[in-house]
Amino acid sequence: MIQFDWFSRLRNRWGKWVIIAPAAVVVLAVIFIVCFNLAFPRTRCEAVKHLEAPEIAGDCYGCHVKATPKAAQDWYESKHGVQLVKCFVCHGQPDGKGEVVFALNPDVGICRKCHDSSVTNMVNNYGLEPNCVSCHPFHQNSIHHRAYVKPVAKKTID
Template sequence: MIIALAGIAAFGISYFIYFNLAFPEVKCAAVKHLESPDTVSDCFECHIKATPKIAQDWYESKHGIMLVKCFVCHGQPDGKGSVPYAIDPDVDATCRKCHDPSIQKMEAKYGLEPKCNGCHPFHNNSLHHKAYVKSIAKKTVE
């Protein structure tokens, strides 16, 4: 039993040392947000490594180009090691903070979805392929 616990402890310590030596630029903040990022680039620096697809989609999106900061939608990390902000925020409430006037005037070409991300995927702000598929199905039925 003691040998097994010693083996587990040795593995944990080895993993910790390896991670810190192999990735010195990645702080624990990338996982637990032990430090609150001050700028959008601070979020991007860690998230391009921790969640590369999401970070790259955001970077190439209209929000990324306009430098809409991550905390506008996700809230600000508290810097205490927890992740109290929205990983999956209330889409409609979040989008309406900035886009409400546009939403009120919107005429959906492919039918209205109950939530914004039904047609506009998170982070890349393009039309979702599902919107196109629905438009084809609608034209076929008519």
């Protein structure tokens, strides 16, 4: 047991502190990371409860072009915008009425309503998990804008 020679020497000198001290450091680090993530949440762009504005309730775009202008413009310029696939088709309605659940990030089931054959093809032909947004990312203007954002090539040809 030559490998553990240094360990047993430390053990002889410091006793139980050899185990307690590193364990304390690990525990403190975990506490720090947990508190840090609680204090600075990663996802801050989430409406916990949508506000109530009965006069303008039917017009999502009218308010969101002011409130979230970038997402609104992405949708307006996208294929979904040109075809007038309106907000509620994917995102549902804030009052919870209708079949579609009100959500910031719609489920794959919502995509399947129109693109079922495409999703099935991707699963059958390429063995991909049915998760559209990992390749067609929202908020990087793909579903709302371009159909597929090409990854930036790492090597450039000069």
